[in-house]
Amino acid sequence: MDYSEEKFRAIAIGGLLILLTTTFPYLTLINALFFVGILFSGAVAAYYYIVKCQVRLSMSEAFVFSSLAGIAGSVLSVTAGYILITVFNYRPGIEGLLLLSEWLRGMSPEQDAFLNQVQEMLQAPVEMTFVDYLISLPITIFIYTPIAGLGGVFAVWRLKRQAVKN
Numbered sequence: 001m002d003y004s005e006e007k008f009r010a011i012a013i014g015g016l017l018i019l020l021t022t023t024f025p026y027l028t029l030i031n032a033l034f035f036v037g038i039l040f041s042g043a044v045a046a047y048y049y050i051v052k053c054q055v056r057l058s059m060s061e062a063f064v065f066s067s068l069a070g071i072a073g074s075v076l077s078v079t080a081g082y083i084l085i086t087v088f089n090y091r092p093g094i095e096g097l098l099l100l101s102e103w104l105r106g107m108s109p110e111q112d113a114f115l116n117q118v119q120e121m122l123q124a125p126v127e128m129t130f131v132d133y134l135i136s137l138p139i140t141i142f143i144y145t146p147i148a149g150l151g152g153v154f155a156v157w158r159l160k161r162q163a164v165k166n
Contacts, residue, residue, distance in 0.1 A: 003053045010052070011069045014045025018073025018144060023080045028093035032100070035147045041073060042066035042151025043158075050159060059153050066152025070145035078133065078140050085128040097122050 021030050021037025030037035046062045049055070057065060084090045098119060105115050 003049075003055065006053050007049060007065075010045045010049035011065075011072055013048055014041045014066065014069025014148060015072030015076050017041035017044055018070065018148065019076040019080060022073070022077040023084065023092040025093075025095045026099070029096040029099070032096070035144070038070065038073065038144050038147045039151040039154070042069055042148030043155040044151075045069035045148070046152035046155040047159070050155065057152075057156055059156055062152035062156040063149040064152075066155070067145045067149035069152075070148025071141055073148065074141040074144040075137065077144070078137050081136075082128055082130075082133040085126060089125070091126050094122060 018038055018041045021027050021041065027037070030040075043066070046057065046066045049065065050057055050062075081092050084092055101115050101118050101122070105112065
């Protein structure tokens with residue numbers, strides 16, 4: 001039985017979830033704690049594939065499978081960021097960072113001068129060249145891929161644990 005279409009669909013779902021959690025306003029805050037959105041995306045990709053196709057994946061196979069979703073999501077995320085910055089002059093994730101700096105201002109008012117500098121840096125105009133895009137691709141792939149892979153390992157672990165209980 002050929003599951004290549006479902007495999008592609010699962011990788012695409014994981015990649016799109018990474019795109020959402022790295023570019024959509026305020027959803028970027030999900031990744032503030034150990035890239036939870038990327039970890040979740042890898043877990044969803046592996047879970048979807050395992051449940052939809054009723055296949056067994058070992059932990060290492062799930063890591064590699066979800067890493068593919070991480071690669072797809074990295075490429076989508078960097079490409080969307082490049083388009084948003086160059087065409088629309090919009091930096092993805094800026095709202096979340098400004099919100100975090102406002103929360104910090106409420107928790108430690110003595111840091112007002114520092115937080116004002118941080119907010120000025122965040123609101124400064126940004127340019128991204130095609131070379132910057134090409135440089136950020138491998139860096140982002142290097143960061144997102146193992147995190148999404150760990151999500152796949154978590155999905156397999158969770159499914160195995162659930163099977164033992166039943």
